[in-house]
Amino acid sequence: MALLADLKSSQAELEAQLSRRMAVFEEQLKATSPPTESLSKLAGDFYSFRDLVWGLLKSMRRQIEVCSNTIDAMEMRHRRKALLFSGIPESVDNVSEAVVDVIQSKLEIGDVDASQIVLCHRLGDKPDKRCRPVLVRFSTYSLKSTIWKIM
Template sequence: MALLADLKSSQEELEAQLSKRMADFEAQLRASSPHADSQTKLASDFYAFRDLVWGLLKNMRQQITDCANSMDSMEMRYRRKALLFNGIPESVDNVSDAVISTIQKSLELPDIEASQIVLCHRLGEKSDKRSRPVLVRFSTYSVKATVWKNKTLLKGTSVSLCEFLTRSRQATFVRARSYFGMRNCWSTDGVITVKLPDGVRRKINTGDELDRLIQTFPKSAVRDASQTLPNSGTRAPAASKQTSQPSTSSSSLSKVLTRKQTAKK
């Protein structure tokens, strides 16, 4: 992935240089006399060459993007059996025992044993500010899915679970939650789900897909949607005493009329 990123960066630099030189040449071409036949043919050849170059660069850019997305999908598939445990203190010597204890007690999964964990270690450099996440890779996908399913049981504890997303997908996930809200974005098996302001749930994997959603739903639409009721999708009506008073008075009036009719009989 790093090699593809470098390749994409090099192409962007090449495009910037070509764009600058073509713009300079076009400015000189326009400044020259437009009546000469040679100048007219030169201008025609230049524009044809420019369109050809931009077409080739566009195809190359698309091929690089497709290749990067394919590699990202393969890497994400390799990570399907892994989860990140956040919040386990650095003072814990044996992180494997701490993870097993969390799974069996906090997640209420006593049947999961240490033999079903094939990899368990911390990620990143040690820091005094916060504890490093613990990467846990399970023996089968079903075990990982069972643990992930019970993640809500960790609410109120110091430990939390998250998926082991690729770098590009994690960046997309963070952007999506920042724009659409934390409660409207989540991931399952590496696929990011975004609940849009119109209530539709859209699954995305790349930053380009997120950019299209952001263009479709500007920030004003997202802000308005956050002020609606979660179930009906409409704004909460303001409480009013006037709406309840007529029903109460009419009910009392009907009772009085009923008593009068009974007394006459």
Template sequence: MSQLSEILSIQRSLEESFNQKMDQLGAQIQAAGPAKETVAKIAEEFRTFRELIFNMLGLLRKQIAECVLHIDGLEMRHRRKALIFQGLPEEEKEDCSSMVLGVLSSKLGLKDITAASIKVAHRLGSPSKDHARPILVRFSSSDVKSTVWKTKTRLRGTKISVKEFLTKTRQSIFAKARLHFGMRACWTQDGVIVIKASDGSRHRIVSMDELKPLLEKYPSKSNAA
């Protein structure tokens, strides 16, 4: 993903450079004085060439965006069996699997889920004195993950919360959507970001290109004030 992001950044830089050069050349043609046949011909060829390059850059931009979206989808599917548990205090020589199982049994009432249902459970990030690190849990099947996800509302009123293991791209989109529409109007389901707009309509998105039109169509309350 980082390599594609770098390619996209280079493509944007080249496009900006091309636009500057074209603007400079256009200004030179305009400054050539009264139109003569040679200047007029050059100007026409310039316009044709500029249109061709614009079309090529647009196609390249679209292809890169589609590749980024496809890879993000693949990465999200790789995370479909995982959830993140937040709010569990850290302990020395802790067993994250046992801690999570304790939450599933005592808080969510899922006593049938055993250690065999958890493939991986570990803390994310570097240790901090300020807060406990979240625990990434990868379950043995999507069904187990789905069962846990459906019962997460039972954690309301506690310090523990559960969220999906989104990709960096989708987490950024989700954060921007919640900032605009409000926390209660945005949630995720199987890696898809769901937005409930002010008119009651619901929108499922996975990319920034899908979010932008919604930001324009439904101004935030702070912007509308």
């Protein structure tokens, strides 16, 4: 997501720089008197170039927005089957089994076993006193949904 933010800021910088330069050039065109035929042709070329550049920048802005929405949708689908569990002690060796134990004993869902967990790991660096949260990705959305409703 950082790269997308960099892309957006670069595009905004480019727009601002082009806008400043075009405004300076346009002022120079207006300040020139008397207008000659070649100057009128140059002014027409400038205005058509300006319209082209603004059209391209608008297209880039739309493409960045589409990319942003697509990335967001992909991330949401990726997190669809995941839950965070907190309070599982750091001293536990097998985190998957500890999560299954919490689901079976605390949430009273008996038909859950470790084979239904696709991914299970702690998040972040090991703190001094607190337990790190555990990210758990389940094999099916329905299992995650069942657990979430009870939580």
